[in-house]
Amino acid sequence: MNKIFLLLAGMIAGTAAMAQESSIDEIIAVVGDKIILKSDVENQYALYLRENQTPNEAIKCTILQGLLSQKLLVAQAEIDSLAEKNANFPAQVEAELDKRVQFFVRSYFGGSVAELERFYGKPLLQLKEEFREQIGDQMKAELMQMEITAGLDVSPADIRKYYNSVPPDSLEIYNTEVEVGQIVIYPKVTEAQKMVARTRLAALRAEIQAGEDFERLAIVNSDDPGSASSGGDLGFVSRGQMVPEFEAAAFRLKEGELSQIIETEYGFHLIQGIERRGEQIHVRHILIKPEYSKVELDSARKLLAEVREKILVDTLSFAAAAVEYSDDELTRGNGGIFAPQGRQGFNMIPLDKINEYTGDAGIFNIIDTMEVGQISKPLVYVNQQTGEQGYRIVYYKSRSEPHRASLETDYPRLRNAALAVKQEEVVEEWFKDKITEQYVRIDESYQSCESLQHWLRASAQFEN
Incomplete structure (x- = not known):
C-alpha cells in the first residue's frame, strides 16, 4: 500500500x-x-x-x-x-x-x-x-x-480479481485462529444491599461537607478503578459520554458543588463539579458499588447453568441466549462472539493474540483445555476493566489451522x-x-x- x-x-x-x-x-x-x-x-x-x-x-x-x-x-x-x-x-x-x-x-x-x-x-x-x-x-x-x-x-468479481493479482507465494499466511464467545451473568443485588451502599456514601458526603478532602476520600473509598487513584477525577467530559442519570446531575453542578447521591447501573455516585466549558464539564466522583452476598453470586451461577443446558439440548442457540441473558456489553450485540475491531464480518482471532484482542488475560488458558464446539461449565469471571465479579460460560466455536489465504476459507x-x-x-x-x-x-x-x-x-x- x-x-x-x-x-x-x-x-x-x-x-x-x-x-x-x-x-x-x-x-x-x-x-x-x-x-x-x-x-x-x-x-x-x-x-x-x-x-x-x-x-x-x-x-x-x-x-x-x-x-x-x-x-x-x-x-x-x-x-x-x-x-x-x-x-x-x-x-x-x-x-x-x-x-x-x-x-x-x-x-x-x-x-x-x-x-x-x-x-x-x-x-x-x-x-x-x-x-x-x-x-x-x-x-x-x-x-x-x-x-x-x-x-x-x-463485487465478487473485484474480489477475485484482487486475489488473482497477488502472486501465490505472496498471499498472506495466517497462523492458527479461533472464534470464541462468552455469556456473562453478574449477580443481582438486593434492595437491602443497595441501602448499605447508599448509607456509606451518605456518610462520605457528610464528611466532605464538614471539610474533609474529596480527593483523599475518593482515593481511599471509590470503587471506580479508572479514577480512584486520581482522586475520582474524570477530566472534561461531554454530553453523551456518561449514563443519563450521572450526566443530568453532573451538568447541573456549579464549581465546588456536591451532588446528591445518584444511582446508576454501576452503583451510587457522589459528584463534585470542578469547571464547565460550554457543553463540557470537569468533574470528580466517588463510586460505591453495592456488595452482594454468596447467595446472589450462586444464583447467577445457577441461572447460567440453566442457560447452558438449554443451549446444549438445542432449545436455544448460543447467539439468542447471549442476546437474552448476557450482561457483557462487549459481546452481547454480536451473539456473544468476540469481534476484532476493524475486521468487518470476520470473527476469527489469532490464537497467540486471543488475550490481547479480547482484553481478557484468562481466555487462552480456558480454551486451551477445550475442544472445538464445546461450551464450558459456568466459570468464575472478574471483569478486568470494572472489577465486577460474576460467572461466564465460554464457547469455543471454531478454529482454523495455519494456512495461506484462499477464497474458500478467507473470503x-x-x-x-x-x-x-x-x-x-x-x-x-x-x-x-x-x-x-x-x-x-x-x-x-x-x-x-x-x-x-x-x-x-x-x-x-x-x-x-
Missing part, C-alpha cells in the same frame, strides 16, 4: 505519537491555513525511536508526508463543515481521547499513569488538554476520508483487502486533485524526500 495511506490510517487508528515536547518550534510546512511545526515531526520520531531503537532519519519524511495528508483532509473537512454536521462530534473526541491515553499508558508506559506523567513532565489532565485539538484534527481527517470513500464497495478478509485497495486508489486520486487547490509550502530541508515529490511540486508552483 501507498505510504501516505498507511501512515494516515495508522494515525486515524490511534497510533499518532505522544512524545515529549521539543524546544524547537519552527514552521516546516504549511497546507492551506494549517501549519506543521518541526516539533510535530520530532515528537513522532521520538516515539518511533522508543519503539524501534534504531535511528532512521528517512522516517521523518514519512512522518511529514502523513502530517501533510492529514492537514489537507482537515482543511477540506472544515470547508465542508463535517464536524458541525455531527452533533456528537465533541463527545466522540473526548471518548477517543480517553481511549488513546489508556492505549499509550498500557502500551508504552507499562500501565503506569505516573510513568506517563514523568515522561512528559506534566500531569495527565494537562496532557489531555494539549492532545484534545490533535485528536479532534485526526477525527476530522477520518470524517473526510469516510466522505471521500462513501458508497464504495467491491470476508479478502473482501476487506480488496475494498481497502479500492479506497486507497480513490483517496490517492483525491489527494492529487486537492494538492493543487491548497497553498502548500515545505521547508527546503525536506526537498530530498522522495515520498514528498507530489507535495514538493505543489509547493514549487506557489513559490514561482
Whole structure:
C-alpha cells in the first residue's frame, strides 16, 4: 500500500505519537491555513525511536508526508463543515481521547499513569488538554476520508480479481485462529444491599461537607478503578459520554458543588463539579458499588447453568441466549462472539493474540483445555476493566489451522483487502486533485524526500 495511506490510517487508528515536547518550534510546512511545526515531526520520531531503537532519519519524511495528508483532509473537512454536521462530534473526541491515553499508558508506559506523567513532565489532565485539538484534527481527517470513500464497495468479481493479482507465494499466511464467545451473568443485588451502599456514601458526603478532602476520600473509598487513584477525577467530559442519570446531575453542578447521591447501573455516585466549558464539564466522583452476598453470586451461577443446558439440548442457540441473558456489553450485540475491531464480518482471532484482542488475560488458558464446539461449565469471571465479579460460560466455536489465504476459507478478509485497495486508489486520486487547490509550502530541508515529490511540486508552483 501507498505510504501516505498507511501512515494516515495508522494515525486515524490511534497510533499518532505522544512524545515529549521539543524546544524547537519552527514552521516546516504549511497546507492551506494549517501549519506543521518541526516539533510535530520530532515528537513522532521520538516515539518511533522508543519503539524501534534504531535511528532512521528517512522516517521523518514519512512522518511529514502523513502530517501533510492529514492537514489537507482537515482543511477540506472544515470547508465542508463535517464536524458541525455531527452533533456528537465533541463527545466522540473526548471518548477517543480517553481511549488513546489508556492505549499509550498500557502500551508504552507499562500501565503506569505516573510513568506517563514523568515522561512528559506534566500531569495527565494537562496532557489531555494539549492532545484534545490533535485528536479532534485526526477525527476530522477520518470524517473526510469516510466522505471521500462513501458508497464504495467491491463485487465478487473485484474480489477475485484482487486475489488473482497477488502472486501465490505472496498471499498472506495466517497462523492458527479461533472464534470464541462468552455469556456473562453478574449477580443481582438486593434492595437491602443497595441501602448499605447508599448509607456509606451518605456518610462520605457528610464528611466532605464538614471539610474533609474529596480527593483523599475518593482515593481511599471509590470503587471506580479508572479514577480512584486520581482522586475520582474524570477530566472534561461531554454530553453523551456518561449514563443519563450521572450526566443530568453532573451538568447541573456549579464549581465546588456536591451532588446528591445518584444511582446508576454501576452503583451510587457522589459528584463534585470542578469547571464547565460550554457543553463540557470537569468533574470528580466517588463510586460505591453495592456488595452482594454468596447467595446472589450462586444464583447467577445457577441461572447460567440453566442457560447452558438449554443451549446444549438445542432449545436455544448460543447467539439468542447471549442476546437474552448476557450482561457483557462487549459481546452481547454480536451473539456473544468476540469481534476484532476493524475486521468487518470476520470473527476469527489469532490464537497467540486471543488475550490481547479480547482484553481478557484468562481466555487462552480456558480454551486451551477445550475442544472445538464445546461450551464450558459456568466459570468464575472478574471483569478486568470494572472489577465486577460474576460467572461466564465460554464457547469455543471454531478454529482454523495455519494456512495461506484462499477464497474458500478467507473470503470476508479478502473482501476487506480488496475494498481497502479500492479506497486507497480513490483517496490517492483525491489527494492529487486537492494538492493543487491548497497553498502548500515545505521547508527546503525536506526537498530530498522522495515520498514528498507530489507535495514538493505543489509547493514549487506557489513559490514561482
